Structures are given as C-alpha cells and as structure tokens.
Amino acid sequence: MPEQLPEPLESFEEGQAIAPTGAGGASDLATAEGETLEKTPGGPLGTGPDKKPRSLWSDAWHDLRRNPIFIISGLIIVFLVIISIWPQLIASGNPLDCDLSKAQEGPQPGHPFGFNGQGCDVYTRTVYGARASVQVGVFATLGVTILGSILGGLAGFYGGAWDGVLSRITDVFFAIPVVLGGLVLLSVVSSNTVWPVIGFMVLLGWPQLSRIARGSVITAKQNDYVQAARALGASNNRMLLRHIAPNALAPVIVVATIALGTYISLEATLSFLGVGLKPPTVSWGIDISSAAPYVRNAPQMLLWPSGALAITVLAFIMLGDAVRDALDPKLR
C-alpha cells in the first residue's frame, strides 16, 4: 500500500509547510467546512456574527495574519524598508569613510563585520546597501506591474489584432536572455543612480506581467457577473474597472511580489558583472563583486553582503508564496 498514513493537512502547501502550524488535528475536511470552522473561534474581525460574506481580499487577509511565514517575512521587509530610508538608525558610520591602513582586517570593537579591501567598515556598507536593493526592487516592480497589467489587461479584454500583436511581442522578449540584455543595454550607461537599472528591468520585465494579466482578465471576462453587467448596459470602462480589474488582480499581485525578489537578485547580478549600479553607490552586488579577489584573506567581505542579499530575496519570495496561498482559493 502506498499510503497508510492519512494526509496531514490539505492546505499544507509550499511555503506554509516550513512552519509548524500546530493545527494537525484539523485534517482534510472539505473546504467549506474548514472555512466555517476557522471562522467561529474568536470572531476574526471582532465584529460579532458576519452578516456579509467576506470578500476574497478580507478572506486572504484573515489567512495571512495567522500565517507565521507572512509575519516573519513581513517583519523582515518592514525592517529593510526602515533601514533603507534611515540607515543611520543602526549604523552610525559613513559607508564611504574608509581607512586603507585597516584594509581586510577582521572584526574589531565597533566594527563587528570587519573591514573590506579599501578599509571601509563592512557593517556600515551592508546596512547602507539595503537602500539600493529596496529602491530597485520596489520601483522596478511598480513599473513592470503598471505597464504589464495595462498592456496585458487591455489585450485580454479587447482581444483581436492588438492581442495577437502583443502576444508575439511578449514571445520576442521571452527569447532574449535577461542578463544578456542587461549587459548590452547597461554597458553604455555611466549614470550613478539606480534609474537606468530600474528602466532596464521595466523594459525587459513587463512581458511576464502582461502575460499573467492577460490570462486572468480573459478568465474574469467570462464570469457570469461580467456578462450580467454587459447585459445591463455597462460601458467597457465600467466593466473593466468595477468588475474585471478587482477580480483579475490577485494573480498579478502574487507574481509581482515574487518578481520583486528576483529583481533585487538581478540588480546584484548586474552589479556583480559591472554594469548595474556603480560606485560610489553602495550596493550589495558591488560589494560582493569587489570581495571576490580578497575572498581568501577577508571572507567577511563576501559573506555579510551575500547573507543580507539572500535574506532580502528570501523574504520577498516567502511573502509572495504566503500571499499566493492566501489568494488562491483552489489551494485552501
């Protein structure tokens, strides 16, 4: 017999599986029953008996608040955002203040992570490096999501020739390796800001989101309530904004959250290759790249920024996972 033990939990999906949920007893009840069971204890919104059926969003929020993965990754992200705005809160030094005589030295009092090849404090640089990553991640994701969902959403809604053309254009973009495109386009830019990198990511990233948005708009379009709205004489704009957009948004948000982590990773990769951000911008990618030659004598130069980068990307991917679990009713 391949299966002797009962399956632990139907909703035990992907990311959630990492954390002990302690709900082991609630085995695989039918979804509907599971929902009512969850609702009763404590009254989730604290408003007594629910009269109005919960929307997808409040339902998802209800799930998310109890998901330890969401809470942990959320806290990490809030922390990252705070130190990227006010790095001086936890690092008093100046990341560009370097003393060559201390180059490659190990940890010392006041300098817990040691020094890098130029004698800069690794701790201060690691803290200040968060800013570039968060900026690139957030703005690239915003750009990609807005551009991608408008183009893809309209194509999905109106169909026809524009849809065909857009699908071919996305095919074209998918055929070009991303790192390669970055090397070619960014190798000429000599700007010290994060904007060229963000611009590049929006330029090459929108097809991914537009494909998702197109698919989910096409699905939403066929729903009865959209047909009903059409029968009642709703205009295209009203159908799109009132009925389709709110229902087609969930997959877009999930993919965008996970993409945010990959954009941060991509920025570091491009900086490592020498075409992303450029000094004096402080970035984990630049620091990891400059650590490579000193790796033997000063491994701290490599390990701390790498660790920070990995934790940041991990936080966004876990957040995306948790949001997907909450928003995808099929997994419940």
Next chain:
Amino acid sequence: MGRYVIRRLLQMIPVFFGATLLIFLMVNVMGDPIAGLCGDRQCDPATAAQLEKEFGLDKPVWQQYLTYMGNVFTGDFGTAFNGQEVTELMASAFPVTIRLTIVAIFFEIVIGISLGVLTGLKRGHPVDTSVLLLTLVVISIPTFVTGLILQLLLGVEWGWIKPAVSSDAPFNELIVPGLVLASVSLAYVTRLTRTSIAENKRADYVRTAVAKGLPRHRVITRHLLRNSLIPVVTFIGTDIGALMGGAIVTERIFNIHGVGYQLYQGILRQNTQTVVGFVTVLVIVFLVANLLVDLLYAVLDPRIRYA
C-alpha cells in the same frame, strides 16, 4: 501532427526576426563599434570614416540588419573586429557551454526529480519540510553568490576542485560549475515535481493500479511518474535556453571560455558582430527547445492531440 509542426515553425519566424532585430537595435544603442578599434585613443576622423564604410556602418540600421540577416542565412556571421571569424569563436565556445548545460540539466533531472518524488510522496514529513526550506534558500541566493562561495570553499579552502576551469573544459572540471548553474532551476524542478506528484498521488488511476495489486515501485514509476513529469519536462525544456544564456555569470566566476565568456568580451569591446551572432544562435536554441518540448508533450500525454 505534421500540420502542427509546420504551423509552429511558421510562428517561430516572426519571433526569430523580432528577437534578432531587438538585439540588433540594442547593440546599436550600445555605442560606437569603431571606438573600440583604435584602443584608448580617439580614432582620427578619416580612419573612422573608412572603417565605417568597410563594415557598412554608414548605412541606416534597418539596412544593416537586412544585410546581416542575409549573410547569416548563408552561414556567414561576419568577422569580429579583431579579424577572427565569429563562426570560429562559436566553434570553440559552444561545445564548452553545451557541456556545461548538459551537466546542469543532468543535475536538474537526477537531483531535482528524485528530491521532488521523495518529498511529494512524503508530504508533511520532516524530510519534506527540510527539503522545501532548502529549495527556498537556494532560490533566494543569486547564482553568483553560490558560485563564489562554492569556489571559495571547494576550490580554495579545501582544494577539492580547481578554482578555475582549464580552457578545454572537460566534463570532470565542469561538475561544480554545472551544479552552480543548475542550482536555482534545480530548486524549481524539485518544487514542481513535488506539487505534481502530491496532486496525482490521489488520482483514480493510481488507486486502480494499487487495487490491481501492482508492486509499489511499478505504481510509482509507470503510473504516477509518467503522469506527474509532464509539467517538469516542460520546465526543463524551456530552461535549456535560459541556462545557456544565463551561463554568462557561472562562466565568469569559474573562468570558463564558453559562450558567456565570448559574449562578455564582445560587449566589453563593443564587438557588435560577436554579440549579435551569439545571441542569434541562442535565440534559435531557445525557440527549437520550446518546439521540441511542445512535441514531446504529445508523446508523454496521449490525451493531447495536435490537429
């Protein structure tokens, strides 16, 4: 089936031309290819004009593109500005990268699928939980960090491997670089297989197979695996193109003289012909791999019929 193949081949044509045109335009934005020829000094205008004429750079971009594509179809990928034929560079670079990709795909198939099957069958078990956690960690560490750290540990500290790959790049030196290249996809393959196995485990046909009294390994290999691997095969197939294009980072870390190395050099030296030529071949690889995956679908899943 034949008509489907023809339709797919026809669909590939606009994508091929679009992608090559896009990269052609991008490379043109990249800067003045002549500037790279005169070393660090500024070219004097007369030489520059003569060189431009020689390489056809005085013509409009669309005309350059058409000429270039015309040449490509006769097997002429042009000359790199150092006088070496681009096809010559390809002949030395592609075998290396193909070997690297084979190693990477091998790891994806062997490790990724075995871990996926194991975790999919044992969902909720501590093994499952720890493998899942591990895949998340691997996904979130960028390839170049994995590469540098493995190079530091295995190559420099413990001396298990050579930190840099020799120029012949035989298979045994490509094991660690291949693993690094595969790492992120490996984690995806594991997760994908796990989800797919876990989904199909409760399918009616598996229950039937068990009820028939088939031995467990036969149920798993013949019934469960065959059905569960369809999405995995799709992923691995589309990953071939991505791996070859993404090898640029791995090749740089381990100093492998493959496609990524040549492309990196080409971009640094603003060597238009090299960059466009290599990318054109990569685009073809990507398109053909995708086509093969779609055709393989029909073999793996008899329910799919291509009219």
